[in-house]
Amino acid sequence: MPKLNNANDLESLRSELQRARKNFRTTLTLCGGTGCQASQSRSVIDALKKEVNKQGLDKSVYVRTSGCHGFCEQGPLMVIEPGNIFYCHITPEDVSEIITQTLLNNVIIEKLLYTDPITGKKSQTEAEIPFYKAQDRQLLSQNRLVDPCSIEDFIAIGGYSALTKVLAKMTPEKIINEIKESGLRGRGGGGFPTSRKWADCKAAHGDEKYVICNADEGDPGAYMDRSILEGNPHLVLEGILIGAFAIGAAQGYIYVRKEYPLAVEHARIAIKQAREYGLLGEKILGSKFSFDVEIARGGGAFVCGESTALMASLEGKVGEPRPKDVHTVE
């Protein structure tokens, strides 16, 4: 991997990647997230890749393993583009039919379509499915556009362009102001305005500042942190980088539950790739900004999701909350 020395390097890499992706006539995106892995999506993905190769279609068909699409209950699932065709509960035995029927002859396979349990109506495309229709996915909608282990996929859809913009054209004050105008709030439960947290941290005493990404996600039933870190880790890294630049931090941590082994693995791979491209480390993209990230695995204590306990845990101590008379940014 060539190191990217400036924004132009990144842009030319991006155009190159986009050009290469145009050669694919069809993209099959299969979910390889934790939920779908539990329903054996791995064996479907392997069978599909094998069959595509066997039929000599690997130059025109891109088989992408993505993170969670949100509809885990229907897994293993896939989306075929162009066409937005959605198949669910796929088994390895369905693979050759998908290729001969749908890919080569544009025939939809009825039995793999989603059936609404109430109306009994089948949906041909992902967009028609009532479950998705009711949602306005902002961050997680990108999940099916990227393979979480491929920084190239992320760059091809515009990844790290917000970082280049920030480094080239914005001051920390301007970033914080823009965050304020966007109305962005914390996702950890309190909904605290992100701009205030960043402004306070920037103004706080002390030379060394840190960005901590709290992906401890202890609440059962909530797994947006898992979905995003496991499905699109570079998006998280880009966000951390922008936050770090705004507050003046040189080191960051991603504190992630050990119970999410796939999220840990994908975050690790993402950090490694970002370092290789020079998107983490010394003088990022030729700027004066240096920053790196480490992963800390949570030890299975729910209370460690609380910010003061989390920081104690990061310091290698017992994760017990401390009274917040001293606020965490001070």
Next chain:
Amino acid sequence: MSTATLESILEGRRSQPQQLIEVLQDVQESYGYVPEDAMRSVSKNLGVPLMEVYRIANFYKTFSLKPRGKNVITICMGTACHVRGAHLLLDQVLGQLGLVPGATTEDGQFTVERVNCLGACALGPVVVHNGDYHHHMTPNKLRKLIASIRSTSMEEIAHA
């Protein structure tokens, strides 16, 4: 316990007390538990009192101070799995193996652990066997799973 592994875990982390938890995580992963020898060595190498190492290993649920079984069966007891009958699964596996949660069978084959949510709630109840996820579990399916793991290990022992 292989000292070579412990050496490589400590590599680049000596005299850095804040690395304690990450080091213990790696020890747990490599050995399946945190042996006393390892705690002593970690204490010396990171410069953390042994008492503190023990406190950490005891506080975090991830760490086990006793060797774990060859087969670790993890039952998700999170809310979503709970309402779908995870407690029946726990009763099933503990009864079948004659264990309490966290304990290991005398032959060293099985350890049963509980966890709170694995992020696959839509497929609950979820049971994990050495990293392999099993979804929509029922006591009956779990009984068969345990029996098949047991007969596979019996065969391995017979052939060893």
